[in-house]
Amino acid sequence: xxxxxxxxxxxxxxxxxxxxxxxxxxxxxxxxxxxxxxxxxxxxxxxxxxxxxxxxxxxxxxxxxxxxxxxxxxxxxxxxxxxxxxxxxxxxxxxxxxxxxxxxxxxxxxxxxxxxxxxxxxxxxxxxxxxxxxxxxxxxxxxxxxxxxxxxxxxxxxxxxxxxxxxxxxxxxxxxxxxxxxxxxxxxxxxxxxxxxxxxxxxxxxxxxxxxxxxxxxxxxxxxxxxxxxxxxxxxxxxxxxxxxxxxxxxxxxxxxxxxxxxxxxxxxxxxxxxxxxxxxxxxxxxxxxxxxxxxxxxxxxxxxxxxxxxxxxxxxxxxxxxxxxxxxxxxxxxxxxxxxxxxxxxxxxxxxxxxxxxxxxxxxxxxxxxxxxxxxxxxxxxxxxxxxxxxxxxxxxxxxxxxxxxxx
DNA sequence: CCGTCCCGCCAAAAA
DNA sequence: TTTTTGGCGGGACGG
Numbered sequence: 001x002x003x004x005x006x007x008x009x010x011x012x013x014x015x016x017x018x019x020x021x022x023x024x025x026x027x028x029x030x031x032x033x034x035x036x037x038x039x040x041x042x043x044x045x046x047x048x049x050x051x052x053x054x055x056x057x058x059x060x061x062x063x064x065x066x067x068x069x070x071x072x073x074x075x076x077x078x079x080x081x082x083x084x085x086x087x088x089x090x091x092x093x094x095x096x097x098x099x100x101x102x103x104x105x106x107x108x109x110x111x112x113x114x115x116x117x118x119x120x121x122x123x124x125x126x127x128x129x130x131x132x133x134x135x136x137x138x139x140x141x142x143x144x145x146x147x148x149x150x151x152x153x154x155x156x157x158x159x160x161x162x163x164x165x166x167x168x169x170x171x172x173x174x175x176x177x178x179x180x181x182x183x184x185x186x187x188x189x190x191x192x193x194x195x196x197x198x199x200x201x202x203x204x205x206x207x208x209x210x211x212x213x214x215x216x217x218x219x220x221x222x223x224x225x226x227x228x229x230x231x232x233x234x235x236x237x238x239x240x241x242x243x244x245x246x247x248x249x250x251x252x253x254x255x256x257x258x259x260x261x262x263x264x265x266x267x268x269x270x271x272x273x274x275x276x277x278x279x280x281x282x283x284x285x286x287x288x289x290x291x292x293x294x295x296x297x298x299x300x301x302x303x304x305x306x307x308x309x310x311x312x313x314x315x316x317x318x319x320x321x322x323x324x325x326x327x328x329x330x331x332x333x334x335x336x337x338x339x340x341x342x343x344x345x346x347x348x349x350x351x352x353x354x355x356x357x358x359x360x361x362x363x364x365x366x367x368x369x370x371x372x373x374x375x376x377x378x379x380x381x382x383x384x385x386x387x388x389x390x391x392x393x394x395x396x397x398x399x400x401x402x403x404x405x406x407x408x409x
Numbered sequence: 410c411c412g413t414c415c416c417g418c419c420a421a422a423a424a
Numbered sequence: 425t426t427t428t429t430g431g432c433g434g435g436a437c438g439g
Binding site: 013016017018049051052071146172197198201202205224 | 412413414415416417421422423424
Protein backbone atom coordinates (compact mmCIF):
# COMPACT_ATOMS: atom_id res chain seq x y z
CA UNK A 1 0.00 0.00 0.00
CA UNK A 2 2.74 2.30 0.67
CA UNK A 3 3.55 2.39 -2.95
CA UNK A 4 3.95 5.79 -4.20
CA UNK A 5 6.15 7.88 -6.23
CA UNK A 6 6.54 6.60 -9.68
CA UNK A 7 7.06 10.01 -11.02
CA UNK A 8 10.12 9.45 -13.03
CA UNK A 9 12.22 12.17 -14.27
CA UNK A 10 12.46 11.51 -17.92
CA UNK A 11 8.87 10.73 -18.27
CA UNK A 12 7.40 11.01 -21.67
CA UNK A 13 3.87 10.40 -22.55
CA UNK A 14 4.82 8.31 -25.49
CA UNK A 15 6.33 5.70 -23.32
CA UNK A 16 2.92 4.88 -22.08
CA UNK A 17 1.02 4.99 -25.28
CA UNK A 18 -1.35 2.29 -26.21
CA UNK A 19 0.49 1.82 -29.43
CA UNK A 20 3.73 1.05 -27.75
CA UNK A 21 2.02 -1.15 -25.28
CA UNK A 22 0.44 -3.04 -28.11
CA UNK A 23 3.77 -3.48 -29.79
CA UNK A 24 5.22 -4.88 -26.64
CA UNK A 25 2.26 -7.09 -26.17
CA UNK A 26 2.66 -8.50 -29.61
CA UNK A 27 6.33 -8.78 -29.00
CA UNK A 28 5.92 -11.08 -26.13
CA UNK A 29 3.27 -13.29 -27.60
CA UNK A 30 3.91 -13.44 -31.25
CA UNK A 31 6.07 -16.47 -31.08
CA UNK A 32 5.64 -20.11 -31.61
CA UNK A 33 4.29 -22.11 -28.82
CA UNK A 34 2.06 -19.44 -27.48
CA UNK A 35 -1.38 -20.71 -26.91
CA UNK A 36 -2.93 -18.72 -24.19
CA UNK A 37 -2.60 -15.28 -22.85
CA UNK A 38 -3.21 -14.50 -19.25
CA UNK A 39 -4.21 -11.01 -18.39
CA UNK A 40 -2.41 -10.91 -15.11
CA UNK A 41 0.94 -12.03 -16.31
CA UNK A 42 0.66 -9.78 -19.25
CA UNK A 43 -0.08 -6.81 -17.12
CA UNK A 44 2.76 -7.35 -14.73
CA UNK A 45 5.11 -8.34 -17.46
CA UNK A 46 4.49 -5.22 -19.37
CA UNK A 47 4.38 -3.15 -16.30
CA UNK A 48 0.99 -1.60 -16.72
CA UNK A 49 -2.27 -1.71 -14.91
CA UNK A 50 -4.88 -4.20 -15.75
CA UNK A 51 -7.16 -1.67 -17.25
CA UNK A 52 -4.81 -1.06 -20.13
CA UNK A 53 -4.60 -4.70 -20.99
CA UNK A 54 -8.30 -4.74 -21.52
CA UNK A 55 -7.98 -2.03 -24.07
CA UNK A 56 -5.38 -3.89 -26.04
CA UNK A 57 -7.06 -7.20 -25.76
CA UNK A 58 -10.42 -5.92 -26.81
CA UNK A 59 -9.08 -4.41 -29.92
CA UNK A 60 -6.95 -7.38 -30.81
CA UNK A 61 -9.89 -9.62 -30.33
CA UNK A 62 -11.96 -7.62 -32.73
CA UNK A 63 -9.22 -8.12 -35.27
CA UNK A 64 -9.00 -11.80 -34.81
CA UNK A 65 -5.68 -11.93 -33.12
CA UNK A 66 -7.10 -13.14 -29.88
CA UNK A 67 -10.16 -14.99 -28.73
CA UNK A 68 -11.60 -15.02 -25.30
CA UNK A 69 -11.31 -18.35 -23.67
CA UNK A 70 -12.25 -17.77 -20.11
CA UNK A 71 -11.99 -15.36 -17.35
CA UNK A 72 -8.57 -13.88 -17.39
CA UNK A 73 -7.68 -16.04 -20.28
CA UNK A 74 -7.45 -15.52 -23.99
CA UNK A 75 -6.36 -17.77 -26.77
CA UNK A 76 -3.64 -16.55 -28.97
CA UNK A 77 -4.45 -16.71 -32.64
CA UNK A 78 -1.84 -14.45 -33.99
CA UNK A 79 -1.58 -12.38 -37.09
CA UNK A 80 -2.85 -15.23 -39.11
CA UNK A 81 -6.27 -14.58 -37.73
CA UNK A 82 -6.46 -11.16 -39.22
CA UNK A 83 -7.31 -12.02 -42.82
CA UNK A 84 -10.31 -14.02 -41.86
CA UNK A 85 -11.53 -11.41 -39.47
CA UNK A 86 -11.18 -8.76 -42.09
CA UNK A 87 -13.00 -10.80 -44.61
CA UNK A 88 -15.86 -11.30 -42.27
CA UNK A 89 -15.98 -7.66 -41.46
CA UNK A 90 -16.12 -6.80 -45.07
CA UNK A 91 -19.00 -9.09 -45.71
CA UNK A 92 -20.83 -7.69 -42.82
CA UNK A 93 -20.23 -4.22 -43.97
CA UNK A 94 -21.47 -4.99 -47.45
CA UNK A 95 -24.53 -6.62 -46.15
CA UNK A 96 -25.24 -3.78 -43.88
CA UNK A 97 -25.10 -0.93 -46.23
CA UNK A 98 -27.17 -2.67 -48.81
CA UNK A 99 -30.16 -2.45 -46.60
CA UNK A 100 -29.72 1.14 -46.09
CA UNK A 101 -31.36 4.17 -47.59
CA UNK A 102 -28.84 5.74 -49.80
CA UNK A 103 -27.55 9.23 -49.62
CA UNK A 104 -27.09 9.17 -46.01
CA UNK A 105 -24.33 8.55 -43.68
CA UNK A 106 -24.33 5.07 -42.42
CA UNK A 107 -26.64 5.44 -39.59
CA UNK A 108 -28.10 2.53 -37.81
CA UNK A 109 -26.68 -0.86 -37.85
CA UNK A 110 -29.51 -3.01 -36.94
CA UNK A 111 -27.05 -5.13 -35.34
CA UNK A 112 -27.72 -8.63 -34.41
CA UNK A 113 -24.71 -10.18 -35.76
CA UNK A 114 -22.15 -11.47 -33.42
CA UNK A 115 -19.49 -13.22 -35.23
CA UNK A 116 -18.24 -16.27 -33.47
CA UNK A 117 -18.50 -18.11 -36.66
CA UNK A 118 -14.83 -18.45 -36.94
CA UNK A 119 -14.75 -21.51 -34.90
CA UNK A 120 -12.68 -23.71 -37.01
CA UNK A 121 -9.28 -23.16 -35.64
CA UNK A 122 -7.64 -26.33 -34.71
CA UNK A 123 -8.01 -26.17 -31.05
CA UNK A 124 -10.02 -28.01 -28.63
CA UNK A 125 -7.90 -31.10 -28.26
CA UNK A 126 -10.37 -32.96 -26.22
CA UNK A 127 -13.30 -30.82 -25.66
CA UNK A 128 -14.40 -31.75 -22.27
CA UNK A 129 -17.48 -29.76 -22.52
CA UNK A 130 -17.56 -26.52 -24.17
CA UNK A 131 -20.26 -25.08 -22.11
CA UNK A 132 -22.21 -22.37 -23.66
CA UNK A 133 -21.97 -22.20 -27.33
CA UNK A 134 -23.37 -18.92 -28.15
CA UNK A 135 -26.13 -20.16 -30.31
CA UNK A 136 -27.62 -17.33 -32.15
CA UNK A 137 -28.55 -14.72 -29.72
CA UNK A 138 -31.53 -13.58 -31.60
CA UNK A 139 -32.80 -11.74 -28.66
CA UNK A 140 -32.60 -8.08 -29.15
CA UNK A 141 -30.54 -7.30 -26.21
CA UNK A 142 -31.84 -3.99 -25.29
CA UNK A 143 -30.05 -4.46 -22.11
CA UNK A 144 -26.67 -4.80 -23.62
CA UNK A 145 -26.56 -1.35 -24.91
CA UNK A 146 -23.29 -1.25 -23.25
CA UNK A 147 -21.73 -3.57 -25.71
CA UNK A 148 -22.61 -1.20 -28.44
CA UNK A 149 -20.08 1.25 -27.35
CA UNK A 150 -17.31 -1.15 -26.66
CA UNK A 151 -13.90 -0.50 -27.98
CA UNK A 152 -14.05 -3.69 -29.93
CA UNK A 153 -17.24 -2.73 -31.71
CA UNK A 154 -15.94 0.65 -32.52
CA UNK A 155 -12.82 -0.88 -33.92
CA UNK A 156 -14.78 -3.09 -36.21
CA UNK A 157 -16.95 -0.29 -37.37
CA UNK A 158 -13.97 1.81 -37.99
CA UNK A 159 -12.34 -0.84 -40.07
CA UNK A 160 -15.48 -1.58 -42.00
CA UNK A 161 -15.46 1.98 -43.00
CA UNK A 162 -12.28 1.38 -44.91
CA UNK A 163 -13.02 -2.05 -46.20
CA UNK A 164 -16.11 -0.97 -47.93
CA UNK A 165 -15.32 2.32 -49.48
CA UNK A 166 -13.06 3.01 -52.35
CA UNK A 167 -11.02 5.58 -50.64
CA UNK A 168 -8.39 4.51 -48.28
CA UNK A 169 -8.16 7.61 -46.24
CA UNK A 170 -10.66 9.07 -43.90
CA UNK A 171 -10.42 12.17 -41.90
CA UNK A 172 -10.70 12.06 -38.23
CA UNK A 173 -13.95 13.92 -38.09
CA UNK A 174 -15.58 11.90 -40.77
CA UNK A 175 -14.69 8.75 -39.02
CA UNK A 176 -15.95 9.95 -35.72
CA UNK A 177 -19.11 11.15 -37.33
CA UNK A 178 -19.80 7.77 -38.78
CA UNK A 179 -18.96 5.92 -35.69
CA UNK A 180 -21.09 8.18 -33.65
CA UNK A 181 -24.08 7.79 -35.82
CA UNK A 182 -25.25 4.97 -33.74
CA UNK A 183 -28.23 2.86 -33.75
CA UNK A 184 -31.52 4.35 -33.01
CA UNK A 185 -31.88 7.77 -31.82
CA UNK A 186 -32.50 9.85 -34.85
CA UNK A 187 -33.18 12.59 -32.46
CA UNK A 188 -30.14 14.27 -31.25
CA UNK A 189 -28.07 15.85 -33.78
CA UNK A 190 -26.55 17.69 -31.03
CA UNK A 191 -24.13 15.27 -29.62
CA UNK A 192 -21.04 15.97 -27.78
CA UNK A 193 -19.19 14.03 -30.29
CA UNK A 194 -15.88 15.18 -29.08
CA UNK A 195 -16.13 12.71 -26.28
CA UNK A 196 -16.05 9.62 -28.40
CA UNK A 197 -13.25 10.80 -30.50
CA UNK A 198 -10.91 9.84 -27.79
CA UNK A 199 -11.73 6.24 -28.42
CA UNK A 200 -10.84 6.71 -31.99
CA UNK A 201 -7.43 7.81 -30.99
CA UNK A 202 -7.01 4.71 -28.94
CA UNK A 203 -8.05 2.48 -31.76
CA UNK A 204 -5.96 4.25 -34.30
CA UNK A 205 -2.95 3.94 -32.11
CA UNK A 206 -3.07 0.25 -31.74
CA UNK A 207 -4.00 -0.36 -35.33
CA UNK A 208 -1.15 1.72 -36.50
CA UNK A 209 1.21 -0.06 -34.20
CA UNK A 210 0.29 -3.15 -36.14
CA UNK A 211 0.70 -1.32 -39.37
CA UNK A 212 -2.78 -1.86 -40.52
CA UNK A 213 -3.26 1.79 -40.41
CA UNK A 214 -1.29 4.93 -40.71
CA UNK A 215 -1.82 8.36 -39.39
CA UNK A 216 -1.62 10.99 -42.01
CA UNK A 217 -2.96 14.29 -43.01
CA UNK A 218 -5.50 15.00 -45.58
CA UNK A 219 -3.66 16.14 -48.64
CA UNK A 220 -5.35 19.42 -48.96
CA UNK A 221 -5.72 20.47 -45.43
CA UNK A 222 -3.70 19.68 -42.49
CA UNK A 223 -6.59 17.77 -41.15
CA UNK A 224 -5.63 14.59 -39.43
CA UNK A 225 -6.64 11.47 -41.23
CA UNK A 226 -6.10 7.77 -41.32
CA UNK A 227 -4.94 5.70 -44.22
CA UNK A 228 -5.68 2.07 -44.41
CA UNK A 229 -2.63 -0.02 -45.13
CA UNK A 230 -4.29 -3.34 -44.90
CA UNK A 231 -4.86 -5.60 -47.76
CA UNK A 232 -8.37 -5.13 -48.76
CA UNK A 233 -9.64 -5.61 -52.24
CA UNK A 234 -7.27 -3.79 -54.47
CA UNK A 235 -4.81 -6.30 -55.72
CA UNK A 236 -2.68 -3.75 -57.34
CA UNK A 237 -1.24 -1.76 -54.63
CA UNK A 238 2.18 -2.92 -55.28
CA UNK A 239 3.30 0.35 -54.01
CA UNK A 240 1.88 -0.49 -50.75
CA UNK A 241 4.99 -1.14 -48.87
CA UNK A 242 4.58 -0.80 -45.23
CA UNK A 243 6.75 -1.44 -42.35
CA UNK A 244 5.78 -4.10 -40.02
CA UNK A 245 6.79 -3.95 -36.50
CA UNK A 246 9.09 -6.64 -35.44
CA UNK A 247 8.88 -6.31 -31.78
CA UNK A 248 11.54 -7.70 -29.67
CA UNK A 249 10.89 -10.17 -27.04
CA UNK A 250 11.86 -9.71 -23.50
CA UNK A 251 14.26 -12.51 -23.45
CA UNK A 252 15.46 -12.71 -26.90
CA UNK A 253 17.78 -10.00 -27.61
CA UNK A 254 20.24 -11.52 -29.82
CA UNK A 255 17.81 -12.21 -32.37
CA UNK A 256 19.43 -15.24 -33.64
CA UNK A 257 17.96 -16.51 -36.78
CA UNK A 258 14.36 -17.17 -36.60
CA UNK A 259 13.33 -15.55 -39.73
CA UNK A 260 9.96 -16.31 -38.40
CA UNK A 261 10.15 -13.05 -36.70
CA UNK A 262 8.89 -11.50 -39.80
CA UNK A 263 5.33 -11.68 -39.16
CA UNK A 264 3.35 -10.33 -41.85
CA UNK A 265 -0.12 -9.26 -41.58
CA UNK A 266 -0.66 -10.35 -45.02
CA UNK A 267 -2.04 -13.61 -45.39
CA UNK A 268 -3.15 -16.48 -46.66
CA UNK A 269 -2.35 -16.17 -50.12
CA UNK A 270 0.56 -18.34 -50.70
CA UNK A 271 2.04 -16.00 -53.13
CA UNK A 272 1.07 -12.69 -52.01
CA UNK A 273 2.73 -10.10 -54.12
CA UNK A 274 2.63 -7.54 -51.48
CA UNK A 275 5.90 -7.30 -49.88
CA UNK A 276 6.35 -5.69 -46.65
CA UNK A 277 9.56 -4.95 -45.03
CA UNK A 278 9.60 -5.05 -41.41
CA UNK A 279 11.58 -3.25 -38.91
CA UNK A 280 10.90 -2.09 -35.50
CA UNK A 281 8.58 0.67 -35.70
CA UNK A 282 7.63 0.79 -32.10
CA UNK A 283 6.28 4.20 -31.81
CA UNK A 284 3.96 4.97 -34.56
CA UNK A 285 5.12 8.44 -34.88
CA UNK A 286 8.53 7.48 -35.90
CA UNK A 287 8.99 10.78 -37.39
CA UNK A 288 12.52 11.68 -37.61
CA UNK A 289 12.29 15.34 -37.34
CA UNK A 290 12.87 17.17 -40.45
CA UNK A 291 16.12 18.70 -39.58
CA UNK A 292 16.24 22.19 -40.69
CA UNK A 293 18.81 21.21 -43.17
CA UNK A 294 16.36 19.02 -44.85
CA UNK A 295 14.90 21.63 -47.06
CA UNK A 296 18.08 23.07 -48.41
CA UNK A 297 18.63 22.50 -52.03
CA UNK A 298 15.51 20.80 -53.03
CA UNK A 299 13.82 22.98 -55.47
CA UNK A 300 10.73 20.93 -55.64
CA UNK A 301 9.58 19.71 -52.41
CA UNK A 302 6.45 18.91 -54.19
CA UNK A 303 5.70 15.68 -52.58
CA UNK A 304 8.02 12.79 -53.08
CA UNK A 305 8.60 12.50 -49.45
CA UNK A 306 5.99 10.98 -47.38
CA UNK A 307 6.63 9.88 -43.96
CA UNK A 308 6.08 6.42 -45.12
CA UNK A 309 8.77 6.67 -47.66
CA UNK A 310 11.15 8.00 -45.17
CA UNK A 311 10.34 5.30 -42.78
CA UNK A 312 10.73 2.65 -45.34
CA UNK A 313 14.00 3.99 -46.40
CA UNK A 314 15.08 4.23 -42.88
CA UNK A 315 14.32 0.63 -42.38
CA UNK A 316 16.22 -0.18 -45.44
CA UNK A 317 19.34 1.41 -44.29
CA UNK A 318 18.87 0.02 -40.89
CA UNK A 319 18.68 -3.42 -42.29
CA UNK A 320 21.69 -2.96 -44.37
CA UNK A 321 23.59 -1.61 -41.51
CA UNK A 322 22.79 -4.36 -39.19
CA UNK A 323 22.68 -6.84 -41.91
CA UNK A 324 24.62 -9.50 -40.17
CA UNK A 325 24.63 -7.98 -36.82
CA UNK A 326 23.24 -9.94 -34.03
CA UNK A 327 20.88 -7.31 -32.87
CA UNK A 328 17.93 -6.67 -34.95
CA UNK A 329 16.43 -3.61 -33.59
CA UNK A 330 14.55 -1.72 -36.07
CA UNK A 331 15.21 1.47 -37.79
CA UNK A 332 17.78 3.28 -35.91
CA UNK A 333 17.65 6.84 -36.48
CA UNK A 334 20.29 7.52 -38.99
CA UNK A 335 23.08 8.12 -36.60
CA UNK A 336 24.10 11.30 -38.12
CA UNK A 337 22.67 14.12 -36.20
CA UNK A 338 23.77 12.36 -33.15
CA UNK A 339 26.27 14.61 -31.66
CA UNK A 340 28.76 12.86 -29.61
CA UNK A 341 26.82 10.69 -27.35
CA UNK A 342 27.73 9.97 -23.84
CA UNK A 343 29.60 7.11 -25.24
CA UNK A 344 29.16 5.62 -21.90
CA UNK A 345 29.64 2.05 -22.70
CA UNK A 346 28.90 0.55 -25.95
CA UNK A 347 30.06 -2.87 -25.11
CA UNK A 348 27.46 -3.38 -22.55
CA UNK A 349 25.47 -6.47 -23.05
CA UNK A 350 21.93 -6.61 -21.96
CA UNK A 351 22.00 -9.94 -20.42
CA UNK A 352 21.46 -9.06 -16.89
CA UNK A 353 18.70 -6.68 -16.45
CA UNK A 354 19.77 -5.79 -13.05
CA UNK A 355 22.80 -3.98 -14.18
CA UNK A 356 21.01 -2.71 -17.11
CA UNK A 357 18.31 -1.23 -15.03
CA UNK A 358 20.79 0.35 -12.76
CA UNK A 359 22.77 1.87 -15.54
CA UNK A 360 19.91 2.80 -17.63
CA UNK A 361 19.52 6.44 -18.05
CA UNK A 362 21.40 7.54 -21.08
CA UNK A 363 18.99 8.65 -23.64
CA UNK A 364 19.33 6.53 -26.67
CA UNK A 365 19.53 8.24 -29.92
CA UNK A 366 16.56 6.36 -31.04
CA UNK A 367 13.52 7.61 -29.25
CA UNK A 368 11.54 4.53 -29.83
CA UNK A 369 14.21 2.19 -28.75
CA UNK A 370 14.74 4.13 -25.63
CA UNK A 371 11.11 4.01 -24.85
CA UNK A 372 10.99 0.33 -25.28
CA UNK A 373 13.86 -0.22 -22.98
CA UNK A 374 12.42 1.99 -20.43
CA UNK A 375 9.34 -0.06 -20.56
CA UNK A 376 11.18 -3.19 -19.78
CA UNK A 377 13.09 -1.57 -17.08
CA UNK A 378 9.87 -0.47 -15.58
CA UNK A 379 8.45 -3.92 -15.75
CA UNK A 380 11.51 -5.31 -14.19
CA UNK A 381 11.30 -2.84 -11.41
CA UNK A 382 7.80 -3.75 -10.49
CA UNK A 383 8.69 -7.35 -10.59
CA UNK A 384 11.68 -6.73 -8.44
CA UNK A 385 9.66 -4.83 -5.94
CA UNK A 386 7.17 -7.56 -5.72
CA UNK A 387 9.83 -10.10 -5.20
CA UNK A 388 11.41 -8.02 -2.54
CA UNK A 389 8.11 -7.54 -0.90
CA UNK A 390 7.44 -11.20 -0.73
CA UNK A 391 10.85 -11.77 0.59
CA UNK A 392 10.15 -9.29 3.27
CA UNK A 393 6.96 -10.94 4.16
CA UNK A 394 8.58 -14.24 4.50
CA UNK A 395 11.66 -13.16 6.20
CA UNK A 396 10.11 -10.47 8.19
CA UNK A 397 13.37 -8.75 8.22
CA UNK A 398 14.06 -5.22 8.80
CA UNK A 399 15.63 -4.07 5.72
CA UNK A 400 17.83 -1.09 5.62
CA UNK A 401 18.72 -1.59 2.07
CA UNK A 402 20.61 1.05 0.30
CA UNK A 403 21.12 -0.80 -2.79
CA UNK A 404 17.88 -0.04 -4.42
CA UNK A 405 17.39 3.56 -3.77
CA UNK A 406 15.41 5.18 -6.42
CA UNK A 407 17.65 7.65 -7.90
CA UNK A 408 16.32 11.13 -7.42
CA UNK A 409 16.14 13.52 -10.30
C1' DC B 410 -4.38 27.85 -27.40
C1' DC B 411 -5.72 23.29 -28.96
C1' DG B 412 -5.21 18.46 -30.62
C1' DT B 413 -3.92 14.07 -28.32
C1' DC B 414 -4.90 10.69 -25.32
C1' DC B 415 -3.27 8.64 -20.37
C1' DC B 416 -5.13 7.60 -16.14
C1' DG B 417 -8.04 5.60 -13.20
C1' DC B 418 -12.70 6.29 -11.03
C1' DC B 419 -16.43 3.64 -10.65
C1' DA B 420 -20.36 1.11 -12.58
C1' DA B 421 -22.00 -2.85 -15.17
C1' DA B 422 -21.26 -8.14 -15.88
C1' DA B 423 -19.37 -12.32 -13.97
C1' DA B 424 -17.99 -15.36 -10.54
C1' DT C 425 -20.91 -10.41 -1.92
C1' DT C 426 -16.27 -10.00 -4.48
C1' DT C 427 -13.95 -9.93 -8.73
C1' DT C 428 -13.50 -9.09 -13.46
C1' DT C 429 -14.52 -6.09 -17.37
C1' DG C 430 -14.44 -1.91 -19.39
C1' DG C 431 -17.28 2.78 -20.21
C1' DC C 432 -16.12 7.36 -19.81
C1' DG C 433 -14.26 11.85 -19.39
C1' DG C 434 -11.08 14.97 -16.56
C1' DG C 435 -7.19 17.06 -17.27
C1' DA C 436 -2.11 16.33 -18.21
C1' DC C 437 1.02 16.42 -22.03
C1' DG C 438 3.14 18.18 -26.18
C1' DG C 439 3.12 20.99 -30.07
